[in-house]
Amino acid sequence: MPKRDNITDVFVIGGGVNGCGIARDAIGRGYSVFLAEMGDLASGTSSAATKLIHGGLRYLEYYEFRLVHEALAEREILWAMAPHIIWPMRFVLPHHKGLRPAWFLRLGLFVYDHLGARKLLPPTRTIDLRSDPIGRPLKAGYSKAFEYSDCWVDDARLVALTARDAADRGAIIQTRTKVIGATRENGIWTIKLQNLDTNLKGSVKARLLVNAAGPWVDDVIRQALGQNEAHHVRLVKGSHIVVRKLYEHDRAYFFQNKDGRIIFAIPYERDFTLIGTTDQDFTGDPHGIRISDEEQAYLLAAASEYFEKPVTVADIVWSYAGVRPLYDDHASKAQEATRDYVIRTEGDPTSGAVINVFGGKLTTHRRLSEEVLGHIEKLLGARGKPWTKGSKLPGGEFGPREFDVQVDRLNELYPSLPDRLLRRLARQFGTRAATLLGAARRMEDLGEVFGADLTRREVDYLVENEWARTAEDILWRRTKLGLRVGLNDKARLETYLASRSSKGKK
Numbered sequence: 001m002p003k004r005d006n007i008t009d010v011f012v013i014g015g016g017v018n019g020c021g022i023a024r025d026a027i028g029r030g031y032s033v034f035l036a037e038m039g040d041l042a043s044g045t046s047s048a049a050t051k052l053i054h055g056g057l058r059y060l061e062y063y064e065f066r067l068v069h070e071a072l073a074e075r076e077i078l079w080a081m082a083p084h085i086i087w088p089m090r091f092v093l094p095h096h097k098g099l100r101p102a103w104f105l106r107l108g109l110f111v112y113d114h115l116g117a118r119k120l121l122p123p124t125r126t127i128d129l130r131s132d133p134i135g136r137p138l139k140a141g142y143s144k145a146f147e148y149s150d151c152w153v154d155d156a157r158l159v160a161l162t163a164r165d166a167a168d169r170g171a172i173i174q175t176r177t178k179v180i181g182a183t184r185e186n187g188i189w190t191i192k193l194q195n196l197d198t199n200l201k202g203s204v205k206a207r208l209l210v211n212a213a214g215p216w217v218d219d220v221i222r223q224a225l226g227q228n229e230a231h232h233v234r235l236v237k238g239s240h241i242v243v244r245k246l247y248e249h250d251r252a253y254f255f256q257n258k259d260g261r262i263i264f265a266i267p268y269e270r271d272f273t274l275i276g277t278t279d280q281d282f283t284g285d286p287h288g289i290r291i292s293d294e295e296q297a298y299l300l301a302a303a304s305e306y307f308e309k310p311v312t313v314a315d316i317v318w319s320y321a322g323v324r325p326l327y328d329d330h331a332s333k334a335q336e337a338t339r340d341y342v343i344r345t346e347g348d349p350t351s352g353a354v355i356n357v358f359g360g361k362l363t364t365h366r367r368l369s370e371e372v373l374g375h376i377e378k379l380l381g382a383r384g385k386p387w388t389k390g391s392k393l394p395g396g397e398f399g400p401r402e403f404d405v406q407v408d409r410l411n412e413l414y415p416s417l418p419d420r421l422l423r424r425l426a427r428q429f430g431t432r433a434a435t436l437l438g439a440a441r442r443m444e445d446l447g448e449v450f451g452a453d454l455t456r457r458e459v460d461y462l463v464e465n466e467w468a469r470t471a472e473d474i475l476w477r478r479t480k481l482g483l484r485v486g487l488n489d490k491a492r493l494e495t496y497l498a499s500r501s502s503k504g505k506k
Contacts, residue, residue, distance in 0.1 A: 008034045008172075008310035009380060011191055011206035013179050013220055015039075015044035017159050018341075018360050019211070019212035021369035024166035029384030033171040034204055035163070038178035038194060040473045041466075045214045046285065047477050048322020048360070050240065050264055050277050053078050053086055054150035055116060057093075057254070059339060060260055060307050067340040071363045072116020075151050076390055078366065079120075082224035082396040083403055084430030085154040088121055088348060089266070092134055093166050093254040094145040094306065100256060102144060109148050114364050120400060137247040139308050152266070155362055156477040157428060160466045161393040167395070175467045181223035184352030194279045197469070208379055209354040210372065211416065215286040215325045217356060221284060224354065225346065232344075232358050234328040235283065239291035240276030242268060243481070245314040246307060258371075263302045272317065275299050277410050281343070282323050291319040300331070317482060329357040341368050345375050353379050395430025406430065416442050421453045428479065436461045448496070449488025452481045460495070462499065471497060 010018045015037025025447035027033045037043075055072035056064070059140050093109075095102045109124040111203045127145040129135030135142065139256070167173045174193075179193035180201070188204045211220045214233055221227050234358045245267075252266040261279060268274035278295045296319065304310040328340040341360040355375050366388050369467040373386070398406055403426065410422040410433055427432040436458060438447050447456030454474070462478045471493045476483035485493075 007188060008032050008204055008206040010030070010034075010208050010376060011189065011204060011214055012036070012210045014045055014212035014214055014216075015041045015163065015173070015175060016212065016214050017155070017162065017362055017365040018214070018285070018357055019210070020159050020166060020173075020367055021210055021365040022210055022357075022372050023134050023171050023477050024162050024169070025366075025369040025373050025386075025388055027169045027171040029381055029382075030236050031380065033205065033377065035166070035171060035173050036177040036179055036191075037173075037175045037438065038196065040175055040469070040477060041163055041173075042156040043323055044158050044216075045322050046321055047156040048238065048240075049155045049362055050151055050238075050266070051153055051155050051274070051362075052089075052207055052264075052266075053153045054359075055363075056114055056339060057108060057148070060111060064338065064340060067338075067364070068112075069115050070367055071361065072112070072118065072427065072471055074363050075145065076114065076118070076400070078153070078178075078363070079389060079400050081153055081366075082158065082393040082430075083398060083400045084395050084406070084427055085157045085161070085393075086151050087397045087403065089252055090122075090147050090150060090250075091150055091252045091254045091264075092147050093256075094129065094138060094142045096142070096256050099258065109146055112148060114451045118149070121151075127467055131351070134249060134251055137308060138253075138306055143307065153362060154248065154428070158362065158393075161476060165477075166396050173467065178468065179220065179223075182220075184347070186352050187352050189352050189354075194214040202410045207349070208350075208376060210357070210376075211354055212357045215323045217252050217325060217358060221356060222441060232328060232342075233325040234281070235286065237280045237282035237289065237295075237321060237323050238298070239275035239295040239321040240274060240319065241291070241296060241316050242272050242275070242318040243311060244317060245271050245498075246303075246309070246311065246315075247306055248274040252308065252395055254291060255302060257302050257305070261302075263299060265307075269328065275303050275311070289323060289505060291321045295321070304374045304457075324357065325342055327374055341371075343368070343371055343499060344376060345379070347381050355358070355379075384467040394431040395450070403427075406433075410434065413437075414440065418453065419452070420442075424479075425451065425458075431459050433481075448492075450493040450496070451485035454479065454481050454489075456496070459496065460500075463497070469497070469501070470494075 009031040010033045012023045023033045027254040053075050055068050059068050113123050125147050129142050129145050163173050176196045178194050180194050180231045183190050189203045189209050194201045213220045255263050266274045300311050327339045341359040344356045406425050406426045468474050
């Protein structure tokens with residue numbers, strides 16, 4: 001932690017996509033930055049998404065044109081920023097008789113195609129499901145579909161790489177560090193912290209507090225500002241299931257349900273299909289949230305409405321759930337609540353200011369960060385110009401359509417290493433995969449293998465460069481190898497991490 005007589009310009013609470021995005025933008029403009037996250041990076045909402053960079057086609061029904069326009073424009077910006085963890089995906093929307101009419105879907109997709117700054121992503125097309133191979137996995141009753149473009153993202157890696165870039169530029173990023181109190185005097189905040197691994201306590205002084213705590217944003221307001229009745233967010237639970245691969249092609253499906261909701265079925269980690277999401281109001285503590293039996297049954301039934309082969313409980317290999325901290329606009333249904341973000345400043349430089357961030361999406365986190373920086377500039381004075389548009393995240397220093405070139409390069413550098421491993425590392429680390437692999441020439445050079453193709457070399461890299469501490473951090477957030485690693489391998493990984501940690505404390 002910084003010395004007590006040092007004053008940080010911007011203190012950020014929350015290590016999700018918004019908090020890390022704000023920290024990255026602020027440090028890049030010349031502000032000093034300290035970010036505290038009480039868990040692991042992206043351990044809340046930011047790793048429990050449907051993992052899309054998308055305009056939000058269904059938001060058009062709720063007249064959220066500003067949000068959709070901004071999100072559509074961000075798709076290609078983010079793709080160019082991180083082409084190793086973000087890539088285009090085509091979505092197939094079957095027409096379901098009795099639900100939204102075909103002309104309505106066609107009109108919505110026309111607006112979708114022309115509302116944003118689409119340059120590289122291909123436009124919408126109409127598909128005859130009776131003759132196109134895309135229709136084979138579906139029931140025979142579906143004859144027409146519309147195919148459109150959005151993007152896929154590895155959500156937790158987006159957060160980790162954003163934090164890595166912020167740290168590379170000078171920001172202090174501390175995970176497992178909880179804000180246990182915040183007071184202000186003469187325009188300066190004193191933020192009290194507790195390291196949850198060691199229980200050690202300390203404090204940081206800052207000129208400005210940014211509350212980007214996601215589902216816990218109201219808790220911070222109550223704790224730091226003493227506003228005991230604060231209620232600004234509406235927590236909406238979203239759950240997903242991962243099943244064995246349901247089809248061979250690379251398209252995703254966008255399914256309408258009879259209750260007005262939608263779900264996606266998306267190719268996932270080569271051998272699986274991701275199905276989600278649900279929308280249910282949630283009250284209580286978001287820690288340790290899990291999918292309910294009711295939600296699981298809902299997703300299975302919704303997918304089975306469309307697929308020729310029913311999706312059953314036996315097909316499920318993993319599930320996850322999270323809560324979206326939506327700004328409470330008092331919408332009557334959870335799926336109707338706005339997905340737009342709201343930013344509110346309380347106080348001023350003389351009394352001590354706090355910027356509260358409500359809502360937001362993976363897709364719009366960069367624009368949200370720019371807007372927060374506008375508030376910061378008004379409070380602390382301008383230091384630098386907006387810079388993140390056109391920037392690169394670590395490992396993303398190549399063109400949006402050059403991923404295969406990166407894989408070929410790794411195969412040339414490491415001809416004796418398996419192509420499957422090199423392709424996975426290229427997806428996770430981009431140009432930094434070669435930094436991780438170093439002078440290795442054989443699998444034996446990478447050290448112990450903890451199941452699948454997770455090696456000690458990679459584990460060490462994640463611990464040393466990406467704040468990973470536990471097996472869960474590595475298997476489910478920095479990678480998704482938890483889908484392939486058995487319990488015995490996980491136990492060996494936990495033992496290794498514990499021994500590594502104890503050595504570091506000596």
